[in-house]
Each structure stands twice: as C-alpha cells, then as structure tokens.
Amino acid sequence: MFTGIVTAIGTITSIEERGDRRVTVACEFDPATIDIGASIACSGVCLTVVELAGSAGDARIGFDVSAETVSRTAPAMWEQAAKLNLEAALRLGDELGGHLVTGHVDAVGHVAQRREEGGSTRLRLRAGPEIAPYVAEKGSITVNGVSLTVNTVTDETDGTVLFDLNIIPHTAEVTTLGALAEGDAVNLEIDVLARYLQRMQSLRG
Known part of the structure; x- marks a missing residue:
C-alpha cells in the first residue's frame, strides 16, 4: 500500500x-x-x-x-x-499523509486543459466511462502516483467525465505534475473505498 x-x-x-x-x-x-x-x-x-x-x-x-x-x-x-x-511502500506506523493507494492503475486519462489560477495550476482531466462513477467532488484520486482532491466533476453525454484538480506550487515542484501539458496521458487510480462502495451497491441492485 x-x-x-x-x-x-x-x-x-x-x-x-x-x-x-x-x-x-x-x-x-x-x-x-x-x-x-x-x-x-x-x-x-x-x-x-x-x-x-x-x-x-x-x-x-x-x-x-x-x-x-x-x-x-x-x-x-x-x-x-x-x-x-x-x-x-507504506510501513506500519508511517504517517498517512494522502489516502490509501494500491498502485494499481484503473484507467489512463488525458489533460484536457491547463491554466494558471492564482499561484497554482488548474488541471482539467478527461477520463473514460469505466471510472466516471468513481470520481466525486471533494473525493480523492491518484494521478501519476500523486494523491489529489477532486474540485469539480462534469459528466459528459458520451459517458466520459471531466474533473478539475488544483496543483499547488509545492506539488508542482516535487512531482512531475508541474510539467504536464494539454494532451498528456496520465495514470489514474480511484479511491479504494469508492471501488468497494460501488461493488456493494451493484450487488444490492
């Protein structure tokens, strides 16, 4: 983990x-x-x-x-x-500073838009229908191994999802996210809790 x-x-x-x-x-x-x-x-x-x-x-x-x-x-x-x-890998007793991440990529998304906002960078990512149900406003998502909080979510008519992320200057400096450009592909991992909740809901249905 x-x-x-x-x-x-x-x-x-x-x-x-x-x-x-x-x-x-x-x-x-x-x-x-x-x-x-x-x-x-x-x-x-x-x-x-x-x-x-x-x-x-x-x-x-x-x-x-x-x-x-x-x-x-x-x-x-x-x-x-x-x-x-x-x-x-996380060791027993280590600080859990982000959220629980398994290191298993659920989908590849793409940078749809990049813009500077205040002192930070605002990234808008597009992902496919397979993970759209798991992306939630103020929920957690992992992008290229970095734990981030989703700011806004927009569901598209074709089943894809657009979601915005705020990259603060520190994160941009100490990770590769600061170098991302529009069109770049990124690895996405959904919140492990969202995966289990969706599974439970599907079984109840």
Whole structure:
C-alpha cells in the first residue's frame, strides 16, 4: 500500500527488452534502505525491485515491467529519460499523509486543459466511462502516483467525465505534475473505498 505522497522523482536511464521490459531508474534514494523484492510506486504503478546499485543520493533501481503493465498505463512513462514519481511502500506506523493507494492503475486519462489560477495550476482531466462513477467532488484520486482532491466533476453525454484538480506550487515542484501539458496521458487510480462502495451497491441492485 501507498499514500500518494511522492518522495522522489526518478529518471529512466536504461531500457532493455528481455521478454519483459527491464527499466533502470536513477533517483536520490539510498539503496542500502531498499530490499530486493520491495515495492515502489512509479508514477502510480506498483513495481517490484529486482536490481539495486549506486550509493546514497545516487541510487539505480531496476524493475521488470510486463507487457500487460505497459498496455494499461500512460505509454510515455516507459521511454528513455522519462521522469517518474516515486514512493516506497507504506510501513506500519508511517504517517498517512494522502489516502490509501494500491498502485494499481484503473484507467489512463488525458489533460484536457491547463491554466494558471492564482499561484497554482488548474488541471482539467478527461477520463473514460469505466471510472466516471468513481470520481466525486471533494473525493480523492491518484494521478501519476500523486494523491489529489477532486474540485469539480462534469459528466459528459458520451459517458466520459471531466474533473478539475488544483496543483499547488509545492506539488508542482516535487512531482512531475508541474510539467504536464494539454494532451498528456496520465495514470489514474480511484479511491479504494469508492471501488468497494460501488461493488456493494451493484450487488444490492
């Protein structure tokens, strides 16, 4: 489990096709504090550490990314030099600063609009009908691994949903969200509580 609070931005330094895709990410983590087999969320995707190298502040972490994972996530995140939001798995006793996040991407959305508002950035995202019922005003959603609060929701006649997010300057600086542009694809994970509530409601129906 994760909280959606990003602790580092990593950069993909190498990609090897080995059946699965071996991706190496450079970041400021200390490899001495990470175990082989540990889970790290990479822009909202829970991946298993399979290689470790480097030193404190200059770690290089290897992950195997399956074709299934690539097909269900934002394609640009698996390119050379791509920037990834990183978060190590939650430990018992850690502060839950965001909301409970599983690291399983429910859908890929797109940035429909970006505008500056006050000192912050206002993003309007578009997502498909498969997650529209789970997006609620003032509810939580994870975008590229970042826990955010939904400001407004607009349901479209084609079943898609538009929702607005406010990105404060700190979040824009310490995550990759500050670099998002209109048309960019993003990984979305709905609130785990919303998923179970929807399931319960469907069974009652």
